[in-house]
Amino acid sequence: MSASELILAIDQGTTNTKALLVSQTGKVLHQASVPNQVSYPRPGWAEQSALDLVAGVKSVIATVFDLAGSDHVIAGVAISNQRESIIVWDASTGEPIGPCIIWQCRRSADRCDALRAAGHADLIEDRTGLALDPLFPAAKIAWLLDSVPGARVRAEQGELRAGTVDSWLLWTLTDGAVHATDHSNASRTQLFNTATLEWDAELCALFDVPQRILPQVKFSDAHFGDIAAGVTALPAGTPVLAMIGDSHAALFGHGVRAPGTVKATYGTGTSLMTLTKQRVRSRHGMSSTIAWSQSCVVHHALEGNISVSGQAASFMAGLLGGKDAAALSALAQTVPDSGGVTFVPALVGLGAPHWRADARGAIVGMSLGTKPAHLARAAIEAIAFQVADVHAAMEQDIGVPLGELRADGGASRNAELMQFQSDILECPVVTASAPEVSAIGAAALAYSGLGIAVPGVAAARTVNPIMDAQTRNQHRQRWQAAIAQALVQPTSNKDNGGHS
Ligand SMILES: O=P(O)(O)OC[C@H](O)CO
Secondary structure, eight states: OOTTEEEEEEEEOSSEEEEEEEOTTSOEEEEEEEEOOOBOOSTTOOEEOHHHHHHHHHHHHHHHHHHHTTTOEEEEEEEEEOSSOEEEEETTTOOBSSOEEOTTOOTTHHHHHHHHHTTOHHHHHHHHSOOSOTTSHHHHHHHHHHHSTTHHHHHHTTOEEEEEHHHHHHHHHTTTSOOEEEHHHHTTSSOEETTTTEEOHHHHHHHTOOGGGSOEEEOTTSOOEEOOTTTSSSOTTOEEEEEEEHHHHHHHHTTOOSTTOEEEEESSSEEEEEEESSOOOOSSSOEEEEEEEETTEEEEEEEEEESSSHHHHHHHHHHTTOSOHHHHHHHHTTSSSOTTOEEEOOBTBBOTTTOBTTOOOEEEOOOTTOOHHHHHHHHHHHHHHHHHHHHHHHHHHHSSOOOOEEEESGGGGOHHHHHHHHHHHTSOEEEESSSOHHHHHHHHHHHHHTTOOOOOOOEEEEEOOOOOHHHHHHHHHHHHHHHHHHHHSOOOGGGGTSOO
16 A cells, blocks of 8 residues: 555544544644534434435545545545434435434433333343444334334334434445444444344344344454445445444544553543443443454443533533634633532433433523633533543542543643643543544544554543542532432423433
């Protein structure tokens, strides 16, 4: 492979869709990004247009292809994606039968509750490593099949296909030639048995999902298929050489190949992940998941997924009439602390380690002295507090103190947040020199299949704790009291999308 042959990595996230041209040394040579719309049609629901996601991918590919010019040859494509978001489409027309129901959506909460009430939660977690929760696609697929007229019959007759975003993009980029996913994405569906490495017939029956509509599961560094003629700016036949969930790709991008290092990706939500020697069952609210499969070997991990973290800042910015998360962060810096105000961004329930779909957001501790800057500060601090909760639970599962935390994603560039994170965790936080670690990780995985070892993204700086123990404990107690408040708030049926 000559040095001019490069991987184009797509990072299809909830908030943005990006494409990056990544060199054989892991350097980002060109990149493009477009924002995505998310709709919230009812309390607790969240969805995107599946066709808009494809349009965004085509647009960023075209921009990067143009920027690459004739200097570079695109040897292949790597896909990293928002996980647990599901699309069901017509196999002959490629038309989605409904929206892309995204990971944050809670519309299938009643189905999960029914399975729990029937005593199936333990079996589901035992086989998939995932706590029964509407975050995961299984119950969402069933919801779509039952809500779109005629869909269930069509699914049973083999006329429909279902898949997570990687699978949907692969289908469209190959013009319907390939219906496949990788082990990391399959392991997030709550239908994949991570012990047998197959779709689990019993789980498909429990969730009422016909197995025949699910994609073929391949190794994350497989040759998944080839880009079809006229679908994108890329030449026909450009191979798709890697697919991997974004959080998993970030761990790979940090250069982590063995247990012992934990990373946090600060995106719309935040995911903490660490490799494990084998498949484990968490006892402290973590997910046991497949990190990736490479060179025909499956690697397992523990993960704690926080549903709303970076998004807590943009949400609070909106409430306060501010422009965006960056403006909120600037406002937060005008006060030395939150003035005793705590914000729990349980805006779609709480994920790890609590797993309470019925929890709702809470702002506690306000007084007549509370200013918008205190609320802004509380929103930034909430990101760090949630990460600390998952970190503590993960440490309990692992049984030994976790060392430094590797940080990546947009909010990892916020110096004040990283300092507060280190202070609350009482451990060093090492930030990555490039924020786009997921895309670089996906590219590195594709390169690895071509025999090229891309180094992990270098550290930008190490942030050490400076907070005194008494202040840290006060902060932690304040947070725990607020979490308790968020967990006891009554949820009306309407908040679950009208389901009882
Ligand atoms: O859209 P992101 O980058 O926040 O990632 C979403 C996660 O993959 C959901 O599990």
